[in-house]
Amino acid sequence: MKFSLKYLARRLYIKCHRFWDIYMNDEIQSRKVDERIINFPILIPADIDYEYVYGYVKDRIGKKYTDNLDITIKKIGNDDYYCETKRGTLMNNILNRIYEDYKEIFIGKLEQKKDVVNVVEEVVKVSKKAKPPSSLE
Numbered sequence: 001m002k003f004s005l006k007y008l009a010r011r012l013y014i015k016c017h018r019f020w021d022i023y024m025n026d027e028i029q030s031r032k033v034d035e036r037i038i039n040f041p042i043l044i045p046a047d048i049d050y051e052y053v054y055g056y057v058k059d060r061i062g063k064k065y066t067d068n069l070d071i072t073i074k075k076i077g078n079d080d081y082y083c084e085t086k087r088g089t090l091m092n093n094i095l096n097r098i099y100e101d102y103k104e105i106f107i108g109k110l111e112q113k114k115d116v117v118n119v120v121e122e123v124v125k126v127s128k129k130a131k132p133p134s135s136l137e
Contacts, residue, residue, distance in 0.1 A: 001084070001085045004080065004081065005080065005082075005083055006054065007083075008098075009050065009057045010050070012053050012099070013049075015095075016049075016053060019052075019099070020043075020048055022099070022103050023106070027103070027107075028107065031110060035113075037110050037112055038113050039109070039110060057098065058081075060105060061073055063108070069094075069097075070086050070094060071083055071084070071089070072086075
């Protein structure tokens with residue numbers, strides 16, 4: 001089967017609630033309150049639109065795509081892709097694999113503050129050097 005990347009994004013967008021379910025997963029939501037993470041996106045269900053899904057699919061191609069999968073993706077021009085599946089491959093299996101990779105890619109995009117780790121290490125070092133309260137008398 002031959003199709004464009006926009007068709008693949010459209011097929012994923014039909015079940016965009018799966019992206020929302022993954023986003024609302026406890027593992028991802030626990031990172032929202034982590035003070036070390038500086039770029040956690042606060043989303044609402046309406047934010048997961050076709051453009052968001054298409055952007056994710058393009059991002060996934062760059063990070064997770066290999067040629068030995070059931071789908072072959074070739075770049076055509078600047079911003080378009082041509083996809084082809086191997087004979088006998090089910091589209092739902094490809095879509096499920098893309099949904100499963102969403103959590104890994106989402107977590108991989110989160111950036112941590114570099115200073116927080118250093119501050120915590122310095123506080124620990126200072127507290128170890130401080131004299132015990134009984135020796136202050």
